[in-house]
Amino acid sequence: MEKRIALVTGANRGIGKEVVKQLAELGYIVFLGSRDLEKGEEAVKKLIPQDNIFCIALDVTNEESINKAKNIIENKFGQLDVLVNNAGILYDSWHDVSNADLKTVREAMDTNTYGPLRVTQAMLPLLLKSTRGRIVNVSSEAGSLASMKAAPPAYNLSKVALNGLTRMFADLLRPKDILVNSVCPGWTHTDMGGGGRPIPEGAKSVVWAVTIHDDGPTGGFFRDGKKLEW
Numbered sequence: 001m002e003k004r005i006a007l008v009t010g011a012n013r014g015i016g017k018e019v020v021k022q023l024a025e026l027g028y029i030v031f032l033g034s035r036d037l038e039k040g041e042e043a044v045k046k047l048i049p050q051d052n053i054f055c056i057a058l059d060v061t062n063e064e065s066i067n068k069a070k071n072i073i074e075n076k077f078g079q080l081d082v083l084v085n086n087a088g089i090l091y092d093s094w095h096d097v098s099n100a101d102l103k104t105v106r107e108a109m110d111t112n113t114y115g116p117l118r119v120t121q122a123m124l125p126l127l128l129k130s131t132r133g134r135i136v137n138v139s140s141e142a143g144s145l146a147s148m149k150a151a152p153p154a155y156n157l158s159k160v161a162l163n164g165l166t167r168m169f170a171d172l173l174r175p176k177d178i179l180v181n182s183v184c185p186g187w188t189h190t191d192m193g194g195g196g197r198p199i200p201e202g203a204k205s206v207v208w209a210v211t212i213h214d215d216g217p218t219g220g221f222f223r224d225g226k227k228l229e230w
């Protein structure tokens with residue numbers, strides 16, 4: 001396989017960390033994004049193989065941090081083939097839409113929606129240098145309008161808008177052969193999930209969208225390789 005360069009945000013724990021592991025095992029060179037460099041380096045130490053995993057400081061709410069990360073990737077490899085927008089916060093199940101706290105809504109949007117927007121915009125020049133680019137937005141069925149629930153409000157709204165970004169970037173990048181999809185990992189036993197299926201299964205759902213063929217889908221919403229309703 002030709003060497004492919006991937007970046008995963010929010011990858012010092014949970015689904016992101018496992019996506020890094022699975023991609024590294026497939027032979028990708030992977031940047032493990034962590035807003036706290038020390039936590040990221042600890043995570044890298046626990047991952048095997050380690051020689052094709054690089055820890056990179058990346059806070060998706062901070063443009064300076066994102067630009068520094070972009071410069072590091074550019075200086076080292078000159079391009080990026082895969083961007084996995086995984087970092088996510090605030091499953092605000094203690095509220096519903098009638099009492100949603102706007103401060104919480106803004107916080108969720110800042111990380112879960114504007115984060116991927118900032119990171120994708122910054123990485124775009126590097127992704128455009130790839131001949132077979134992939135962008136995977138780690139969303140959730142919680143963001144599906146078809147099955148929308150009253151709660152958790154901030155989280156749901158942030159994932160609806162993230163799915164909107166998937167559609168917009170897919171439209172923009174279709175002529176450039178960059179495939180852009182939203183993926184739901186399913187209810188997964190991470191700190192956020194607090195229960196659910198094993199982390200490797202949730203991560204596999206994400207890795208599927210990274211490894212789809214060049215004639216694969218773009219602008220879609222999937223879990224375990226199967227279509228979800230918007």
Ligand SMILES: NC(=O)c1ccc[n+]([C@@H]2O[C@H](COP(=O)([O-])OP(=O)(O)OC[C@H]3O[C@@H](n4cnc5c(N)ncnc54)[C@H](OP(=O)(O)O)[C@@H]3O)[C@@H](O)[C@H]2O)c1
Nearest residue numbers: 010013014015059060086087088140187188190191192193
């Ligand atoms: N678990 C589920 O059941 C489930 C279901 C559907 C969708 N998802 C989605 O899957 C993705 C991963 O979730 P998870 O379950 O693995 O969550 P998690 O275990 O809580 O991990 C979240 C990760 O995001 C990072 N993060 C938070 N804010 C960040 C920021 N500003 N910049 C960079 N990184 C940041 C965290 O870093 P720190 O350690 O520094 O906090 C952590 O590494 C999320 O987008 C989530 O919405 C999860």
